[in-house]
Amino acid sequence: xxxxxxxxxxxxxxxxxxxxxxxxxxxxxxxxxxxxxxxxxxxxxxxxxxxxxxxxxxxxxxxxxxxxxxxxxxxxxxxxxxxxxxxxxxxxxxxxxxxxxxxxxxxxxxxxxxxxxxxxxxxxxxxxxxxxxxxxxxxxxxxxxxxxxxxxxxxxxxxxxxxxxxx
Numbered sequence: 001x002x003x004x005x006x007x008x009x010x011x012x013x014x015x016x017x018x019x020x021x022x023x024x025x026x027x028x029x030x031x032x033x034x035x036x037x038x039x040x041x042x043x044x045x046x047x048x049x050x051x052x053x054x055x056x057x058x059x060x061x062x063x064x065x066x067x068x069x070x071x072x073x074x075x076x077x078x079x080x081x082x083x084x085x086x087x088x089x090x091x092x093x094x095x096x097x098x099x100x101x102x103x104x105x106x107x108x109x110x111x112x113x114x115x116x117x118x119x120x121x122x123x124x125x126x127x128x129x130x131x132x133x134x135x136x137x138x139x140x141x142x143x144x145x146x147x148x149x150x151x152x153x154x155x156x157x158x159x160x161x162x163x164x165x166x167x
Contacts, residue, residue, distance in 0.1 A: 009103030015139040026148040035107035050134035059088040110137035120161035128166040
């Protein structure tokens with residue numbers, strides 16, 4: 001029987017409690033739900049340098065999944081990513097895959113959702129420009145944003161068992 005059947009995905013409150021338990025320093029800002037970078041920018045959140053966009057993609061066989069966190073103004077070339085990392089053709093994963101694997105709905109995906117990936121299926125790529133500073137992430141829903149140190153986020157993701165690659 002699959003272990004996933006027994007695992008309850010974390011919600012916003014549980015994610016915040018987990019960060020506290022792990023002694024992660026963060027700032028939490030509650031706000032109306034946002035679904036795009038443009039909507040988030042209208043909120044005038046602090047730490048503009050930490051703002052990110054998150055892309056959940058998969059290979060054509062649906063065997064490998066990737067979460068990519070980029071600076072919000074960057075464009076990702078999936079063909080270039082495929083060439084650089086030797087993957088099969090890539091495309092965006094479905095909302096069903098997002099909810100099944102990361103336990104979040106579209107608009108709420110962020111690197112913190114990797115904490116719900118108990119099968120460690122998702123490889124995490126993060127823009128190297130975040131490396132020495134802060135990164136923004138939704139805590140399982142898009143009604144709040146957490147700002148935390150990128151190195152703390154990477155540590156949490158690795159502790160969860162997911163691979164991490166700097167882009």
